[in-house]
Amino acid sequence: VEDQPLRATPDDLASVNLADPQTFADYDLSDYWRTLRATRPLYRHPAVGDSPGFWVLSRYADIVALYRDNTTFTSERGNVLITLLGDGDSAAGRMVPVTDGQRHKELRNVLLKAFSPRVLSRVGEHVRRTTRTLLAAAIDRGACDFALDVASKIPMATICDLLGVPSQDRDYLLSLTKSAISSDDQGEYAEAADAARNNILQYFLGMVEERRAAPRDDVVSVLAGSTIDGEFLSEDEIVLNCYSLILGGDATSRLAMIDAVHSFAANPDQWASFKRGDVSVKPATEEVLRWASPTMHFGRTALEDVEIHGTRIPKGDVVTVWNVSANRDERVFADPDRFLVDRSPNKHIAFGHGPHFCIGAYLARLEISEMLLALRDFTAGFEIVGPVQRIYSNLLTGISSLPVQFAPASAELEELVL
Numbered sequence: 001v002e003d004q005p006l007r008a009t010p011d012d013l014a015s016v017n018l019a020d021p022q023t024f025a026d027y028d029l030s031d032y033w034r035t036l037r038a039t040r041p042l043y044r045h046p047a048v049g050d051s052p053g054f055w056v057l058s059r060y061a062d063i064v065a066l067y068r069d070n071t072t073f074t075s076e077r078g079n080v081l082i083t084l085l086g087d088g089d090s091a092a093g094r095m096v097p098v099t100d101g102q103r104h105k106e107l108r109n110v111l112l113k114a115f116s117p118r119v120l121s122r123v124g125e126h127v128r129r130t131t132r133t134l135l136a137a138a139i140d141r142g143a144c145d146f147a148l149d150v151a152s153k154i155p156m157a158t159i160c161d162l163l164g165v166p167s168q169d170r171d172y173l174l175s176l177t178k179s180a181i182s183s184d185d186q187g188e189y190a191e192a193a194d195a196a197r198n199n200i201l202q203y204f205l206g207m208v209e210e211r212r213a214a215p216r217d218d219v220v221s222v223l224a225g226s227t228i229d230g231e232f233l234s235e236d237e238i239v240l241n242c243y244s245l246i247l248g249g250d251a252t253s254r255l256a257m258i259d260a261v262h263s264f265a266a267n268p269d270q271w272a273s274f275k276r277g278d279v280s281v282k283p284a285t286e287e288v289l290r291w292a293s294p295t296m297h298f299g300r301t302a303l304e305d306v307e308i309h310g311t312r313i314p315k316g317d318v319v320t321v322w323n324v325s326a327n328r329d330e331r332v333f334a335d336p337d338r339f340l341v342d343r344s345p346n347k348h349i350a351f352g353h354g355p356h357f358c359i360g361a362y363l364a365r366l367e368i369s370e371m372l373l374a375l376r377d378f379t380a381g382f383e384i385v386g387p388v389q390r391i392y393s394n395l396l397t398g399i400s401s402l403p404v405q406f407a408p409a410s411a412e413l414e415e416l417v418l
Helices: 021-026 030-039 060-068 101-114 123-141 146-151 154-163 167-181 186-213 219-225 235-266 268-276 281-292 361-378 413-417
Strands: 042-045 054-057 143-145 297-302 306-308 311-313 318-322 379-384 399-401 403-408
Touching: 054 060, 060 318, 101 219, 101 235, 123 143, 123 146, 123 154, 123 361, 123 403, 143 146, 146 154, 146 235, 146 399, 154 167, 154 219, 154 235, 154 361, 167 186, 167 235, 186 219, 186 235, 219 235, 235 268, 235 281, 235 361, 235 379, 235 399, 268 361, 268 379, 281 361, 361 379
Parallel strands: 054 318
Antiparallel strands: 042 054, 143 403, 297 318, 306 311, 379 403
C-alpha cells in the first residue's frame, strides 16, 4: 500500500538535482545511480539557481578511497550538502564530524572514552528489554504505526540514557532531531530545521552547566570533565558533540529498523528464511544496513588540486560521496538490487569509512539486531496496511510512517519479554 516514486530517467542527468529534497521525495534514483556508476563515475553536478555545482562520486572503490584521504580533502568546510553549498559549518574544528587532523583524533578519543566497554556493557540488556516491551505491546494491539510507535522510541531512549537526558524530555528531543536533518512535512523543512538545531544546542548548554556543577555517571559528565593537553573541553565543543551524538544516535538505527520491517514485508521469502533460523541475526543486520543506507551522502572539500578518473578537481571544489549508490555497486555486491539476509561478504559503508567512521556503529548494530530478534520471536508475520510516508531530506532516506498489521507468534508474549 504505497505510492511508488517515479523512476528518474538517466537520459538527462542534469535534470536531477541532488541538492533538492524534493528529488528524493518524487523519484526512485536507482537507474540514475546505475548510469553514473557505469558511465560517469566522476560526475559534475550542475549549479542550480543560487546553489553552486559540485562533484559526485558513485562507485564504492572511489568513495572508500576518498573517505580514507583526510589530507587531500577536508571535512572542516562542511560534510553534507546543506553546509558545503552554503556558508560552511560553524561547528568546524569543534565537532568531531567536521574536524580533521590532530584535533579530530583528540576529540574522537574523548568520545570513544565516553562510549567505552564499561559504559556500553550496561546498555545491551536495557536495549533488549525496551525493544521487546514496545514490540510486544504493538503486536498485542494487532496493528500500529511501526515507525512512530516502536522504532522511533528505541534509539532515542538508548542515546538519551547514555547522555543522561531525563525521560520527560525525550519526546521533545526526538521531535527536534527529526526536524533538524529531515522532515515529515516538506512545507516546514528549512525553517523548522534551523529552529530545531538551535533548540537542541540550547538544551545541551543547560545540561553542561548542570553537569559541571554536579557530575553524574553519563556521557555529558564525561565530556564536561575531559581534558586535552591539560585543558578542559570548551562549552561549545561539549554542546556541539552532544548535538552530533543525539542526531547520529537516533537517525541511522531508527530508519534502518523501519526499513527492515518494510523490506521483510516486501520480501516474504527473506522473512521466512530469517524466521526459521536459517540465517543468523548478524548477516541479517548487515543486509538491513546496506539495503536501507539511511545516510545517503557525505562530502568533502579539496585542499589542493587532485585528479580522479583523469579529471582535475581544483582546490576548493566540493566532492560528494553517495553511500546509497556505493552500497548497490555491482563491482562489489553480487545481485545488489536484491534484499538478501544471508549476503556474505557484505562490506557496506552505511556507517562511512576511514577516520570519520561512525562512533555509534556498535550501538546501531546492537539496536537493529535486538529489533530483528524480537520480530523473529514475537511475530509469525506482518503486512503493510496503510499509506507509507517517506521523510523529506537530501541527506537521509527512509520512512516516517509505516502502518503494520502483526500476526502474533504465540499468546505468551509476556514470557518472551522476560
